[in-house]
Amino acid sequence: MSLLSVRDLSVSIAAGKPVDGVSFDIAPGATFALLGESGCGKSMTALALMRLLPETARIAGGSVRFGDTELTQVPERAMRGLRGGGMAMIFQEPGTSLNPVMTVGRQIEEAIELHGGKGKAVELLDAVGIPDAARRVREYPFQLSGGMKQRAMIAMALAGDPQLLIADEPTTALDVTIQAQVLDVLRDLQRERGMAMLLISHDLGVVARMADHVGVMYAGQLVEVAPREGFFSAPAHPYSRALFAALPDAARRGGELASIPGSVPPLATRFSGCRFAERCAEVLPACREAPPAWRDLGEGQRVRCIRVEAEKSAPATRRAEEGALAAAEPLLTVADLAVHFPIRRGILQRTVGHVRAVDGVSLDLPAGRTLALVGESGCGKTTAGKALLHLIPPTAGSVRFAGRAIADLAARDMQMVFQDPYGSLNPRLRIGEIIAEGMRALAVPGDHGARIGELLVQVGLAAEMAGRWPHEFSGGQRQRIAIARALAVNPKLLVLDEPTSALDVSVQAQILNLLRELQARLGLAYLFITHNIAVVDYIAHEVAVMYLGRIVERGQVQEVLRAPRHPYTQALLSAVPRVDAQGQERLVLQGDMPSPANPPTGCHFHPRCPRATAECAASYPQETRLSATHGVRCVLAGAA
Structure with missing residues (x-):
């Protein structure tokens, strides 16, 4: 018996149909996940179910039955009673x-x-x-x-x-530890109340943890529907397999991620065949001739694809071995870096304390290598990155680049790529002007016009795009432009602040491939600031784990991610949603990070640590060296 039954639901707006013939069922107490890239119609489907469509949109056809009620026919007054009572929605932001x-x-x-x-x-x-x-x-x-x-x-x-909860990307903007808490809350409440859930997400790990059934959506249509176990063991549609292949992980280290070319087609597109044909690596001439019919693969798995019988298998991954650690002198050396912001109060604005955003960070980064700086939001990662470039004046410590103090360097030696490419690109300048701005300011010699074209081609764009405005580009393209701007002054080191956090998995794969290629070709060093452990596993050589302004564990990727010794690192890794982690025991990190204005005594992590002892609250632990490259600040680090 279904609590919610959707049949051939279509939504029309002036430009086209963002939802076109969608059908699925949700049983009481079950979770159905809608999976796909941005622009596929997932959120518009949810708004249609709640009758919360924007004024320019309308339900053009189909049926939505909630229990015994046909939601497309009830008057708005009755619908108000169902919203919040029968059905409720959690929005993305x-x-x-x-x-x-x-x-x-x-x-x-x-x-x-x-x-x-x-x-x-x-x-x-x-x-x-x-x-x-x-x-x-x-x-x-x-x-x-x-x-x-x-x-x-x-x-x-x-x-x-409510009997049905619609959760639209409920954890997209959250750190992995807070994400794990929110997902656990949703699952526990669902069990206690017998509540059904429609989960909208582009995160395969979240879907693997939460869903009972999965629907993969592309360009307004469902292209695959399956039980969770069947979907994650053998995704059938080429689009589903492409999403899996685009995931960064350790198995793909050193290799290229299988990014999906192009983007989701615009609403006004008129389709004659399969909607995914233009981006599909397995396309046949017949795919463009007529829309594929649903094919039943058994055990509840159905797919829209004409060649699926021969292709139904789990996605293959290329495995590449990690090379030996380069024995080069550090390009960047940071010693005891601190950034303290004063807290002022009273009429005279006297300093009554300090926010210790960065509190004694030390790290080394060789040329041509990637050091990932990971941790929850608020731990000081971005502040540390900006302090390295003197975008924020350090309170204490030293930063040396190629053996020289940072103050003696040309600004072109180190550049930063910011988290939000749209916010960091001047909307009043064309792309060519944005890229040329740094070259003019730092008096980079050469033909700037020709250099702009070369840079755009280098980051996978066309030279003629220099005359366009930032708003004319997609999120992934804007991030490429931000990288081109940073490369324009020929830097040796890039500080990358969450460069893929706002991107779909397919676009993320394109940016990671680009960064890996540029590093191999130009010998760039990267300080990669992120909270995405899967990205770290794919692209980084070394990892530094940061908590409340301090590094608590650092080492090579295989040391820190395969054998973490600090409880905080273990909690971060445990909280990461994985597509292959069914039944895996997890260490749930409770509570939020303390305020950097009033950090706990002793080890800053001890109030949240499940293994804390009285010794942990007494004094901050010294670093324990577990190998030549692996260090941990924990009194339990030496224990087996």
């Missing part, structure tokens, strides 16, 4: 979904009153795992961390005791 001028508790109480729910705001916040709920209920959204805001959104959605 809690920061824009919560009212900034109302306390969190009042917003939850408003939902309880509207939908006649049971319980109180404090009880709901406690149910979703927010510590000290009695205090948090009186706070405003800006006083909560990202993970707490997302859990507050879940509490608000649960206020009406």
